[in-house]
Amino acid sequence: xxxxxxxxxxxxxxxxxxxxxxxxxxxxxxxxxxxxxxxxxxxxxxxxxxxxxxxxxxxxxxxxxxxxxxxxxxxxxxxxxxxxxxxxxxxxxxxxxxxxxxxxxxxxxxxxxxxxxxxxxxxxxxxxxxxxxxxxxxxxxxxxxxxxxxxxxxxxxxxxxxxxxxxxxxxxxxxxxxxxxxxxxxxxxxxxxxxxxxxxxxxxxxxxxxxxxxxxxxxxxxxxxxxxxxxxxxxxxxxxxxxxxxxxxxxxxxxxxxxxxxxxxxxxxxxxxxxxxxxxxxxxxxxxxx
Amino acid sequence: xxxxxxxxxxxxxxxxxxxxxxxxxxxxxxxxxxxxxxxxxxxxxxxxxxxxxxxxxxxxxxxxxxxxxxxxxxxxxxxxxxxxxxxxxxxxxxxxxxxxxxxxxxxxxxxxxxxxxxxxxxxxxxxxxxxxxxxxxxxxxxxxxxxxxxxxxxxxxxxxxxxxxxxxxxxxxxxxxxxxxxxxxxxxxxxxxxxxxxxxxxxxxxxxxxxxxxxxxxxxxxxxxxxxxxxxxxxxxxxxxxxxxxxxxxxxxxxxxxxxxxxxxxxxxxxxxxxxxxxxxxxxxxxxxx
Numbered sequence: 001x002x003x004x005x006x007x008x009x010x011x012x013x014x015x016x017x018x019x020x021x022x023x024x025x026x027x028x029x030x031x032x033x034x035x036x037x038x039x040x041x042x043x044x045x046x047x048x049x050x051x052x053x054x055x056x057x058x059x060x061x062x063x064x065x066x067x068x069x070x071x072x073x074x075x076x077x078x079x080x081x082x083x084x085x086x087x088x089x090x091x092x093x094x095x096x097x098x099x100x101x102x103x104x105x106x107x108x109x110x111x112x113x114x115x116x117x118x119x120x121x122x123x124x125x126x127x128x129x130x131x132x133x134x135x136x137x138x139x140x141x142x143x144x145x146x147x148x149x150x151x152x153x154x155x156x157x158x159x160x161x162x163x164x165x166x167x168x169x170x171x172x173x174x175x176x177x178x179x180x181x182x183x184x185x186x187x188x189x190x191x192x193x194x195x196x197x198x199x200x201x202x203x204x205x206x207x208x209x210x211x212x213x214x215x216x217x218x219x220x221x222x223x224x225x226x227x228x229x230x231x232x233x234x235x236x237x238x239x240x241x242x243x244x245x246x247x248x249x250x251x252x253x254x255x256x257x258x259x260x261x262x263x264x265x266x267x268x269x270x271x272x273x274x275x276x277x278x279x280x281x282x283x284x285x286x287x288x289x290x
Numbered sequence: 291x292x293x294x295x296x297x298x299x300x301x302x303x304x305x306x307x308x309x310x311x312x313x314x315x316x317x318x319x320x321x322x323x324x325x326x327x328x329x330x331x332x333x334x335x336x337x338x339x340x341x342x343x344x345x346x347x348x349x350x351x352x353x354x355x356x357x358x359x360x361x362x363x364x365x366x367x368x369x370x371x372x373x374x375x376x377x378x379x380x381x382x383x384x385x386x387x388x389x390x391x392x393x394x395x396x397x398x399x400x401x402x403x404x405x406x407x408x409x410x411x412x413x414x415x416x417x418x419x420x421x422x423x424x425x426x427x428x429x430x431x432x433x434x435x436x437x438x439x440x441x442x443x444x445x446x447x448x449x450x451x452x453x454x455x456x457x458x459x460x461x462x463x464x465x466x467x468x469x470x471x472x473x474x475x476x477x478x479x480x481x482x483x484x485x486x487x488x489x490x491x492x493x494x495x496x497x498x499x500x501x502x503x504x505x506x507x508x509x510x511x512x513x514x515x516x517x518x519x520x521x522x523x524x525x526x527x528x529x530x531x532x533x534x535x536x537x538x539x540x541x542x543x544x545x546x547x548x549x550x551x552x553x554x555x556x557x558x559x560x561x562x563x564x565x566x567x568x569x570x571x572x573x574x575x576x577x578x579x580x
Contacts, residue, residue: 083492084448084573126416126566158374158472167557180495182448182472182571186554186563199503202373205470205495213489215578264476267457273476276416281472283374288505 035234046203057194073230090175131279133249154193157280325524336493347397347484363520380465421569423539444483447570
């Protein structure tokens with residue numbers, strides 16, 4: 001019996017239905033990320049690359065980039081890490097460093113007109129009238145009324161990075177979190193997402209949890225995961241740079257992949273699932289092109 | 291500015307709205323797990339506890355328990371680990387050990403009658419007419435027709451454990467996977483889930499990924515994460531046993547927690563999210579009672 005191998009092939013086919021024919025797809029399936037669109041986060045146990053989203057959150061990206069360029073995050077710790085939820089980092093609370101950073105106004109939603117293009121994924125998603133992709137980011141949108149503009153927003157899929165805040169809408173500064181569990185979509189539109197992990201998500205998942213099950217051993221702050229460095233990729237020494245391409249979600253090939261994923265025509269599906277797609281459960285592939 | 295602390299308090303409140311008053315809740319909020327309902331998975335980097343679900347998948351639990359008791363999984367490896375999807379383990383493909391295990395018939399769905407009780411969570415979920423909890427497991431159900439029985443099934447939330455299989459429905463044996471990313475709900479009803487992680491999920495998340503981004507360094511099989519041991523908790527030496535209680539999802543207190551989570555009356559929500567709940571985004575708390 002070749003159960004293991006067959007399982008591997010069959011289940012791999014679920015995720016990568018289109019992988020075998022990737023070479024035949026049009027060139028625009030892949031999109032190169034520029035060095036100044038990427039941030040390299042070096043953790044003690046591995047390297048992570050974040051793609052920034054200035055088109056959605058320009059002021060948050062500008063502030064995060066400015067802080068990153070001056071080494072602000074180097075040596076800070078992930079002080080609030082809850083399995084299945086978020087990994088949050090930032091400077092020591094109340095420190096001069098913490099207080100030095102100006103407040104940011106919320107940038108969680110865009111007004112878009114009817115001409116705004118995106119790749120549709122799902123109507124009547126549990127949390128929104130419409131979901132889709134824009135520039136390889138998972139988005140959600142209000143229902144489209146005749147001629148009226150509508151709101152669109154980045155959604156809290158696993159791997160997104162967003163600014164933490166106080167209770168007030170416009171109270172974010174420098175503390176940020178990665179989503180590390182089932183998408184907390186209830187935070188959509190009320191937190192500013194400004195990027196997503198495009199490489200090394202497994203290292204984000206391996207960050208030391210700081211909250212433990214009741215009755216279990218407490219984790220001491222000295223054991224919290226530290227940020228060795230946070231650098232704009234264009235500031236990284238050439239030999240250490242990671243060059244990446246990511247799937248272009250505006251390509252015809254990507255839309256075909258979505259259709260295949262929805263229809264599940266693989267023999268593994270002896271019974272077909274509902275023809276729906278959770279926008280947060282569609283991997284957007286990256287590849288290293290060093 | 292107390293941004294970090296405030297953020298911590300505010301965001302913690304999101305997850306644990308009801309925690310402050312937990313002591314006032316009725317005793318039946320917590321349910322003790324019996325030692326023979328739990329499996330202790332020891333990994334090189336930490337301990338994990340699985341709650342079995344014989345009420346949903348009796349034959350799968352019987353086979354998994356029998357294999358576990360004879361040390362079948364000790365020394366086997368997680369050979370197929372895809373970030374954001376699954377961590378799959380089992381014996382070496384085609385080995386005598388692999389071939390020694392009988393096939394299992396699918397146990398992915400139950401027929402339930404109108405009297406079958408569960409804790410409702412959400413109607414018109416993207417993948418099912420109804421979601422809810424039964425015995426602390428996330429479930430989904432068909433729409434209820436007048437007097438007719440309906441199907442119910444365990445859903446692929448993060449932390450569930452299910453048997454892998456070949457293309458044929460009734461082809462599972464001993465290979466299993468944990469869900470480690472956004473719930474792959476399209477596998478609901480066509481894979482047999484037979485338990486869920488109730489302790490140490492962060493160690494499942496830290497299992498070495500075996501599939502890498504195209505162009506990145508390949509992971510050698512010698513670096514795959516090994517199972518040190520898999521034991522029924524009742525077979526573990528007394529001093530090493532982990533005793534756990536978990537939230538009783540049939541309690542009134544739990545239903546109140548669901549209502550609070552849906553309504554988001556916390557000051558953090560300056561704008562309210564839609565009053566809906568993703569059944570896979572509701573943490574079921576555990577506590578150590580050693």
